[in-house]
Amino acid sequence: MTLLPENNELTSIQDEKIGGNQLFPVFLKLNELHTVLIGAGNVGLEKLNAILHNSQEARVTVIAKSVNQGVYDLSIAYPSVKIIEKAFSDEDLDDADLVIAATDNSDLNTYIRESAHQRRLLINVADKPDLCDFYLGSIVQKGDLKIGISTNGKSPTIAKRLREVLDENIPHELDQSLQHMSQLRETLSGDFADKVKKLNKVTSVLVEQKNERKNLKWLIWLSIVFALIVTVTTLWYNEPAFKGYVEEINPAFYYFLGAGFVFAMIDGAIGMSYGVTSTTFSISMGIPPASASMGVHLSEIMSNGIAGWMHYRMGNINWKLFKSLLLPGIIGAVTGAYLLSSLEHYSMYTRPFVSLYTLILGVVILLKAIKLKRKAGQKKIKKISLLGFGGGFIDAVGGGGWGSIVLSALIAGGRNARFSLGTVKLSRFFIALMSSLTFITMLNGKHWEAVAGLVFGSALASPIAAKISNKISTKTIMIAVAIIVMFTSLRSIVNFAMKIL
Known part of the structure; x- marks a missing residue:
């Protein structure tokens, strides 16, 4: 029974070392929740895109007096998206599980936050980290693998760059490995430690493959540079016309x-x-x-x-x-x-x-x-x-x-x-x-x-x-x-x- 207190104590120490990021990452089943999005301009469109990109069956109600054409297009492509063209009122949150405020009116966003908190609802306020109960982090997805990235609201740009780096370096084939691992896990027997040992042995090949791809990448670039050097050197010593052309180039x-x-x-x-x-x-x-x-x-x-x-x-x-x-x-x-x-x-x-x-x-x-x-x-x-x-x-x-x-x-x-x-x-x-x-x-x-x-x-x-x-x-x-x-x-x-x- 001492495992939980020790882990909590360790987490507290780690928080102090890393600067006190108190965010707890979770993955929500938005297809089983009702999200209310207030605002349908460019920012609202961005939020709606983020939701539907990760959960195509998410149930979203968009409330706004004027609606971006892109939001209309998404509502046609995704039947679970409903648009209500009207000004916001407190009753709009009665059936909500999550709230996102994306209007261009800061006073209205603050009012929506107060209304959500009265109903004990979590809310995300666009471009206002201090008013948010949760953030929409950058997401890397390869099939069933999904990685969420957050900078504690400090810099969405850095989160986006990290997403690009991970997306580029994580191979699409990893999803196949994930499916195979799922099947393998069901066939394993023995105690917990034995299962972990077998799974670690199997997954070590992923690191080896990454190193092999990195070495291959460097080998390709070095081969290209070497080929260029050989080509230029050969032309320089064997083709007088090429040497004369280079010498005539203005320094x-x-x-x-x-x-x-x-x-x-x-x-x-x-x-x-x-x-x-x-x-x-x-x-x-x-x-x-x-x-x-x-x-x-x-x-x-x-x-x-x-x-x-x-x-x-x-x-x-x-x-x-x-x-x-x-x-x-x-x-x-x-x-x-x-x-x-x-x-x-x-x-x-x-x-x-x-x-x-x-x-x-x-x-x-x-x-x-x-x-x-x-x-x-x-x-x-x-x-x-x-x-x-x-x-x-x-x-x-x-x-x-x-x-x-x-x-x-x-x-x-x-x-x-x-x-x-x-x-x-x-x-x-x-x-x-x-x-x-x-x-x-x-x-x-x-x-x-x-x-x-x-x-x-x-x-x-x-x-x-x-x-x-x-x-x-x-x-x-x-x-x-x-x-x-x-x-x-x-x-x-x-x-x-x-x-x-």
């Missing part, structure tokens, strides 16, 4: 190749600063602002296209916000690219202004690194079209800044960070595409060694940037980037001033 290409790789790695680690670092480096190497901006935007087309597509698949796009940003952003970007390209002959005079802009962005990055928070009560930005035009124009002229300007403004104004990020990433693809086309049309292939170096360098870094980012201190990198950008920009401004004087 600046290799500098920008390495710089593009490094800047893309930094961007993968902190999620920003590729534009400002690439533009600052290009200008310090004597590349005119227009060509520098062209290189940045060409190299960003693919990365932002992939990122935008992933956010679209995850439902992280606010389409109303997207439409408000897209056309003004494109007009601003094309206008900025056209103006900067037209002034290419006067790059000596435009360069200090661009350097001043990158200096300001360096300060912005530094402020982000020290985690300055927005002032309480700050209102949402309503002139989205103006923000999109200004962000697109400045991004094209300065070689970067769409994310730093538009995304920062949206989040600082109180908009949902996840939907803002997804919307900005998707719109960024079209901004980069249109500004790149404008630059190519206007510049007639000038400074292609720098442009090509950035494009290939960033492309090489893309597959490994995300993995490297998990092992690097984000704050340290942001501070270092900010200092380097500010120093280089100030140097360009000072050199220009000395030439004038």
Whole structure:
């Protein structure tokens, strides 16, 4: 009878060591419970998707005055979902087992919580961890295997990243192993210790298989690198035409190749600063602002296209916000690219202004690194079209800044960070595409060694940037980037001033 007290005491000690996470993970049979979801906007749609993805037969009643089309679509696909279009009232919870509040009215969410607690019901309040009795964690599922991940409400983004890592590394075949283990367990005889010993022996093969897959992955990559080295070496010594072609390549290409790789790695680690670092480096190497901006935007087309597509698949796009940003952003970007390209002959005079802009962005990055928070009560930005035009124009002229300007403004104004990020990433693809086309049309292939170096360098870094980012201190990198950008920009401004004087 001493087993339970000893375990409780051990749990208490472990809680103190790990920081006091008091959450107790459970798996609910939502198909046997009645869930009431109040709110049917984008957040409500996200919550409903999470429920139905994990429990297709969950019985859910959605209550809202206005309903997102996506919620209607789910109610058609899942007969257990019922929609009631009306304002919330206390009686709506009389038949509930679980409650989820997902309205955009914080006072209403608080009222719903009080009403739920009066009925002794558990409630989840969207984006308000302190008001939640339970969280909807990230889920990894492989057949009958299901793993729940929670960060105690601190960072849903980290939970999502962990889910992606586990989902990628846990093979789908594990569900077959699970079924076999279930059958094997029914055939085992003997005492508990003997059964555990036999099961441990059988499951040890899973770890061995994982190590074999990891070793195979490294073997494949090493084989590819070795094959490339052998191919290039053979061509160098046996094909004079190839050797002559390589020797004719402008050495600046290799500098920008390495710089593009490094800047893309930094961007993968902190999620920003590729534009400002690439533009600052290009200008310090004597590349005119227009060509520098062209290189940045060409190299960003693919990365932002992939990122935008992933956010679209995850439902992280606010389409109303997207439409408000897209056309003004494109007009601003094309206008900025056209103006900067037209002034290419006067790059000596435009360069200090661009350097001043990158200096300001360096300060912005530094402020982000020290985690300055927005002032309480700050209102949402309503002139989205103006923000999109200004962000697109400045991004094209300065070689970067769409994310730093538009995304920062949206989040600082109180908009949902996840939907803002997804919307900005998707719109960024079209901004980069249109500004790149404008630059190519206007510049007639000038400074292609720098442009090509950035494009290939960033492309090489893309597959490994995300993995490297998990092992690097984000704050340290942001501070270092900010200092380097500010120093280089100030140097360009000072050199220009000395030439004038």
